[in-house]
Amino acid sequence: MSTPPQAPTATLTAGYEWCRSLHASYGRSYYLATRLLPAWKRPHVHALYGFARYADEIVDSFALTGDRAAALDRLVSRLAAALDGDRARDPVLSAFTHTVRAFEIDQDDVRAFLASMRADLTVHRYATYDDLLGYMEGSAAAIGTMMLPVLEALPGEEERAHEPARQLGLAFQLTNFIRDVREDLTRGRVYLPLSDLDKFRVREADLAAPYASAAVRELVACECDRARDHYRRARDGIALLAPSSQPCIRAAYELYGGILNEIEAAGHDVLARRATVPRRRRVAIFARHLLAARAAVRAERRVEVA
Template sequence: MLQLSKSPCMRTLASLEDSYELCRQVTAEYAKTFYLGTQLMPEAKRRAIWAIYVWCRRTDELVDGPMAAATTEETLDQWEQHLEAVFAGHPRDDVDVALVDTLHRFPLEIQPFRDMIAGQRMDLYRNRYQTFEELELYCYRVAGTVGLMSTAVMGVEPPVMTPWNPNPEVMIPNQEAIALGIANQLTNILRDVGEDTRRGRIYLPLDDLALFNYTEEDLFKGIVDDRWRELMRFEIQRARKFYAEAEKGISVLSEEIRWPVWTALVLYRQILDEIERNEYDVFRKRAYVPKWRKMMSLPVALLRAKVL
């Protein structure tokens, strides 16, 4: 995977086309379900989303990748300086070229990117969350921010002018976009419980574990019993509420973008269904949506995009 440049690169950087192609390849390899949704977008928008995804992945890998053990506060400070250089129009490596172009084409703001880096700072020092409110802040920073970035690219449908409302307000579905990011992150957390415990991390709120009389020791042992199943039902229901909130904002997005967004939402939400099919055993079975089920979801998503 791509590494953080410690200083501006003196060599000739990739061409714009090559940079976008590199972003496409990374997205296709590491985010197959997400990539399928982007394939339904107009070319300019899907390329921009690939560029944003690669930046987000690189940011995440600083604290969750193969070189994470070497990451410090100084590393994240350097990465934030790297971000500022990109926003100033100065790419430092090959994939930056695509992101700089994306920033010229779409009205992205730097704050969501900074907020995501703040989320990685949380991961440097925390491996437990006591309350859901604490976890929700983390989910906003590492995933809700992606919703804000994406909305700036996707755009919204111009409001309809009428004689009784000649100056309608443009609705920007930022809260709904954040909700979708949080829903996706909660889904990741539920799918990856086993993997996270092997790294000594618990993202499920400790208050929730206590509510169902399930202990950290039980979690590290991978115990699947009635307590665990009730806890997982509780967490899945919470994630689905965020998906339901996110749905409310899709209808105001640009018409050309609604189908891919519905597709991404429907496909990712199905991971929760797979967890249920696996009888909540996320310790020994990885929940994933089979390709045939993904394909069957496309017309469902299209119908929703047309009528909702």
């Protein structure tokens, strides 16, 4: 992947459109689910995703010239200025900071995310799962909790909805780590805990093979079980969201969980091919939740202001 191209200073509307295009290009499953949200919520979800992808590409892209740490420093500096009220020239930051202010998103979550992005510049292995969870606290759990104000918890359920939002972020990212073992290795990174590799007697060289050995399959099965546990911890939180947000998150839950299904169906071989949910299955999941999404939006429109 290459770093998204810079655009000149643009209107806020153009900034949100820029984020939407990033989301559509890089986050197919979640982007599809986002189409089930009320129209007014979608741009804000796109802004959060677009910012996360933008920062991630700075630390991941092979095409970026110059010092990646310096590039990340510039992003952090521009973001701080924009959050302090300066006009953001970057369209992604324009939309992101507008969303952060509009929903009073916790800036500690923003800082935690950026700290994990900075870790990617120097930390390429994690000794234990607890160590990996420390990284994912910023790179995944914080994204889940940043999304929560946009998705809206039911009145009085904000506190209870917080932990399931964290867990869903962890579930989604661990699913990506399991699926993308080969791709991450080409970047010099191994996100599966080294203690697990040792437990199943897997060498890093085994992760570069064209097919997964029996030991690698056992390792992947273990990580899939961990991901399933995060999904279980997140599941009950969906009912704590506004009804108009629930179809979107249920669909995303099924789409990402479907990646694990594909991995399991392939005998936990994530090296022979990249696991993806077939398009027909993705469309079926979207269609199944579409009527509920439309009904929820209609119901919210009928609510009378007391």
